[in-house]
Amino acid sequence: MVTMVRAAALTHFSDVMRELGGDPDKALRQAGLRPALLREQDQLIDVAIVARLLEDAAQSTGCESLGLRMARHRQLSSFGAVSLLLLHQPTLRHALDTLVAHMHLVNESLLIHLEDAGDIVILREDFVLHGAMRQSVELAMGVLWRMCEALLRERWRPQGVSFSHAPPADLSEHRRMFRCRITFGAEFNGIACRAADLDEPNPLADPALARYALRLVEAMPAHRAASVGHQARRVIYLLLPSGNATCAGVAQGMGRSLRTLQRELDREGLSFSELLTEVRHELALRYLDHPHYGVGQIASMLGYASHSAFTRWFAAQFGCAPEAWRSRAQGLPRA
Structure with missing residues (x-):
C-alpha cells in the first residue's frame, strides 16, 4: 500500500x-x-x-x-x-x-x-x-x-x-x-x-475561526477520507502492545460496530486477519532489527501472550525462529 x-x-x-x-x-x-x-x-x-x-x-x-x-x-x-x-x-x-x-x-x-x-x-x-x-x-x-x-x-x-x-x-x-x-x-x-x-487554555483560540477553518479544510479539493483499511491498520498499530488489537477492539477504536467494520473491509477487498498479519509482519522485522529488544519483549509488543506463541507465528511466516532470523540478518553464525 x-x-x-x-x-x-x-x-x-x-x-x-x-x-x-x-x-x-x-x-x-x-x-x-x-x-x-x-x-x-x-x-x-x-x-x-x-x-x-x-x-x-x-x-x-x-x-x-x-x-x-x-x-x-x-x-x-x-x-x-x-x-x-x-x-x-x-x-x-x-x-x-x-x-x-x-x-x-x-x-x-x-x-x-x-x-x-x-x-x-x-x-x-x-x-x-x-x-x-x-x-x-x-x-x-x-x-x-x-x-x-x-x-x-x-x-x-x-x-x-x-x-x-x-x-x-x-x-x-x-x-x-x-x-x-x-x-x-x-x-x-x-x-x-x-x-x-x-489542558491549559489556548489564549489564541477563537471558536468562530475554528469553525471557519474546519469548513475550509472539509471543502478542500484535496480533502479525502482515509480508506477504512488504512484507518484499521493505524488502529492496529496503536492497539497491538496492549493486546487489544482484535477485530472488535479495532472497530471500537474506529467508532464502528464489529459488523460495520467487517462489511466495510469486505467492500475494499480486505479482511481483518490479513491486515493484522501485515502489521505484525512489518513490526516484527523492524523490532528484530533493534538489538536492544529481546524476543520476549517483541512478542509482548506485538500482542502475543507468550514467547512461544510469537515464535510459532514467526516460524510460519518466515520459515525460521526469530532468533535465527536475527542472527542471519546480523551476519552471525546460527546457534
Whole structure:
C-alpha cells in the first residue's frame, strides 16, 4: 500500500543541505524528485521516497541530525490549511486530537497517539511504513515538539523525549531542540508531558475561526477520507502492545460496530486477519532489527501472550525462529 505525504514535509531540506555543504538539487534528482517540487507544498509524494531521500542525505553529509535540523526551523504553517484549525483549538489536547483526525491530509504514514498514564501523557509517534528511517522519525518528533511549543510557548515544559533508535555520536542538536531528558533505545518514540499542560487554555483560540477553518479544510479539493483499511491498520498499530488489537477492539477504536467494520473491509477487498498479519509482519522485522529488544519483549509488543506463541507465528511466516532470523540478518553464525 503506497502512502503519501505533502511536499511540505521537505520544507527547509534545501537550506539544511546547503548549510552542511551538500547539493540539495542533486539529492532530489537522485531520489527521482524535481527540485521545483519543494515550492508545491500541497503536492503529494510517496512517503518511502521521502524517507530514503532524508537517509541518503544524512549519509552523504555525515550529519546524523539532518531531520532534526529541518524540524528546528518549522512553523505551525507547515501543516498547511490544517494549521489554522490547530491554532484556534481551545487546548493543546484539542489541537492534538484535531491533528490526529486530519493526519491523513498531512502524512498518511504517520501515527500520533495520546497515551494517558495518570498525571503524565505520552505523545507517541510511529510510522505505518516498514523500515521507517531515523531521519523521518526525528523530523516528525521535532515537528510535533515545535507545534506544541508554538501553542503553549513558555508553558511547554515536557518531562522527557524518547527515541527507539540508538543515540548519535553528537547530541548537541538534540539538546538544543528538546531541553529536557532524552532517552535513546526506548520501546517507543514519544514525548512525555504533564497531563495538566495539555489542558491549559489556548489564549489564541477563537471558536468562530475554528469553525471557519474546519469548513475550509472539509471543502478542500484535496480533502479525502482515509480508506477504512488504512484507518484499521493505524488502529492496529496503536492497539497491538496492549493486546487489544482484535477485530472488535479495532472497530471500537474506529467508532464502528464489529459488523460495520467487517462489511466495510469486505467492500475494499480486505479482511481483518490479513491486515493484522501485515502489521505484525512489518513490526516484527523492524523490532528484530533493534538489538536492544529481546524476543520476549517483541512478542509482548506485538500482542502475543507468550514467547512461544510469537515464535510459532514467526516460524510460519518466515520459515525460521526469530532468533535465527536475527542472527542471519546480523551476519552471525546460527546457534
